[in-house]
Amino acid sequence: DFSNSFLINIHIFSYEELKTITQGFSKYNYLGEGGFGEVYKGFVDDTLKTGLKAQPVAVKALKREGGQGHREWLAEVIILGQLKHPHLVRLVGYCCEDDHRLLVYEYMERGNLEEHLFQKYGGALPWLTRVKILLGAAKGLEFLHKQEKPVIYRDFKPSNILLSSDFSSKLSDFGLATDGSEEGDSSFTKSVMGTEGYAAPEYISAGHLTTMSDVFSFGVVLLEMLTARNAVEKYRAKRGRNLVEWARPMLKDPNKLERIIDPSLEGKYSVEGIRKVAVLTYQCLSHNPKSRPTMTTAVKTLQPILDLKD
Ligand code: ACK
Numbered sequence: 001d002f003s004n005s006f007l008i009n010i011h012i013f014s015y016e017e018l019k020t021i022t023q024g025f026s027k028y029n030y031l032g033e034g035g036f037g038e039v040y041k042g043f044v045d046d047t048l049k050t051g052l053k054a055q056p057v058a059v060k061a062l063k064r065e066g067g068q069g070h071r072e073w074l075a076e077v078i079i080l081g082q083l084k085h086p087h088l089v090r091l092v093g094y095c096c097e098d099d100h101r102l103l104v105y106e107y108m109e110r111g112n113l114e115e116h117l118f119q120k121y122g123g124a125l126p127w128l129t130r131v132k133i134l135l136g137a138a139k140g141l142e143f144l145h146k147q148e149k150p151v152i153y154r155d156f157k158p159s160n161i162l163l164s165s166d167f168s169s170k171l172s173d174f175g176l177a178t179d180g181s182e183e184g185d186s187s188f189t190k191s192v193m194g195t196e197g198y199a200a201p202e203y204i205s206a207g208h209l210t211t212m213s214d215v216f217s218f219g220v221v222l223l224e225m226l227t228a229r230n231a232v233e234k235y236r237a238k239r240g241r242n243l244v245e246w247a248r249p250m251l252k253d254p255n256k257l258e259r260i261i262d263p264s265l266e267g268k269y270s271v272e273g274i275r276k277v278a279v280l281t282y283q284c285l286s287h288n289p290k291s292r293p294t295m296t297t298a299v300k301t302l303q304p305i306l307d308l309k310d
Contacts, residue, residue, distance in 0.1 A: 007081035011050055011093030015100045021048065022059050031111070036072040036175050037062040041107065044092070056107035057092055064099055072175030073101040079151065079174045087140030089162055089172040108170065110163035117158050118230050124264040128306060129167050130225045131277070134218075135302040136169035137161050141218060142295035144171075145211040149179045152209060156217035157198045158224065178209075197231040197242060202289055212289035218298065219284025223247055226277060228262035244285055251282040273305045 021042035022029045031039040037060050045054045062069030073094070080091035095102040110116065113133060116125055125133075137156075144151040154176040162172045176193050192199070192207055200216035202208040220231050223243060231243040250256040257278050265274075280301045286292050293301075 007077070008084060010077075010081050010091060011052055011104070013050070013093050013095040013102070013104060015095055015097045015102075017048055017050070018042070018059055018095055018102055018104070021045075021057070025059075025061065031058060034060055034173060036060075036069060036173075042104070050093075052092065055092075058105045058107050060103045060105070062101040062103070064101070069101050073103065075177060076103055076174045079177050083143070083147070083151070085140060085143045086168075087136045087143065087170050089170040105172070108162035108172075109165040110167065112159045112172075113161040113163060113169065114158035116163065117224060118228065124228065124262070125167075127265050127269040127274075131273075131302055131306050132167055133161065133163065133169045134222060134225055135299065135306055137171060137221070138218065138295055138298045138302060140169075140171040141214055142299050144177070145214070145295050147179075150211050151177055151179055152211055153177050153214050153217075154209070155194050155198075156214055156221065157195050158221060161221075195232070200289065201287060208289070210289060211295070212292050215284050215292040215295060215298070216286075216289070218295070219281050219292075220244060222277060222281040222284060223251075226262065226274070226281060227260050228264065248282065248285060251278050251285075273308075276301060276305060 019025065021044055022040040023042075025038075025040050029040045029042065031041055033039070040059045040061070042057045042059045043055075044050060044052050044057055062073050073096070077091070077094050080088065081094075084090070089108065090106040091103065092106060093104040095104075117130075141153060141156065144153055153171065153174070155173065156171075160171060160173045162170050164170070192204060194203065194213075194217075196204075198217040198220045200213040203213045203216075220243070223229075224231055227243070227247060229243055247260050250260045254275060257275065261274065280293070280298060283291070283293050284298065
């Protein structure tokens with residue numbers, strides 16, 4: 001039995017209602033396959049009498065095999081139902097009826113960052129748009145890390161960052177997020193979950209999970225933003241040497257930095273700004289978790305670059 005009295009403004013939908021707003025989960029409303037289930041576009045309007053304002057939403061139907069989906073569903077409801085922040089995707093409601101587990105989110109017009117970063121939509125993102133997106137995501141992570149019991153996001157990567165029409169960014173997919181204590185010990189976990197290419201080395205090799213694991217993953221995405229190269233693809237292509245290892249020496253050498261910068265950015269950024277981002281990236285990617293900056297430092301580094309529009 002699930003008591004939701006601690007949740008803020010979350011609507012409980014019936015399965016019928018969600019079927020109605022997604023037009024019967026029709027293929028025309030299908031947005032794609034997410035972390036733990038399929039996502040459909042829906043529209044909440046007044047005819048439903050939910051009391052919610054009319055708005056487009058994204059409805060995620062979790063996979064139902066072996067109760068797996070239930071855990072992710074619960075993690076998401078508990079975290080997003082209680083934590084409200086401009087850079088976390090807003091949970092509008094949920095459905096928990098028989099074995100149906102669904103989540104209803106605010107609709108994010110531009111989908112996820114992965115599609116934009118690696119140019120599946122054509123034009124490359126301008127430099128300042130990239131900074132804006134990563135600054136927003138940094139603020140989302142900072143907020144999670146600053147909770148009384150810090151929340152570790154654990155799966156930071158471009159496909160989990162959603163974009164609104166004005167390219168402000170929000171974190172989504174909290175199915176893997178944890179306060180680190182679920183496995184008994186506060187910072188060691190036996191089962192490593194996350195994504196190869198983005199997960200921190202100490203987490204992969206020893207299951208050592210801290211907020212600094214998120215900082216490493218943030219560094220990988222910073223690097224992807226600088227280079228427009230996909231950390232996962234390079235991992236396969238470079239025979240053991242991944243994007244991070246390839247780029248690390250050039251990140252800290254101002255004379256070599258140009259070699260790794262996305263060519264489509266050439267001449268469209270200030271050298272000072274890009275150097276600052278390169279230094280931050282290098283620090284986030286430190287082997288030693290204790291040498292990495294906090295997300296607060298990352299926010300303080302990125303904010304002025306955006307404010308100065310340099
Ligand atoms: O790039 P996309 O359109 O953005 O394709 C993926 C797909 O569903 C599977 O994750 C999209 N998606 C997920 N959550 C939302 C949301 N809240 N608003 C809009 N699209 C979403 C995601």
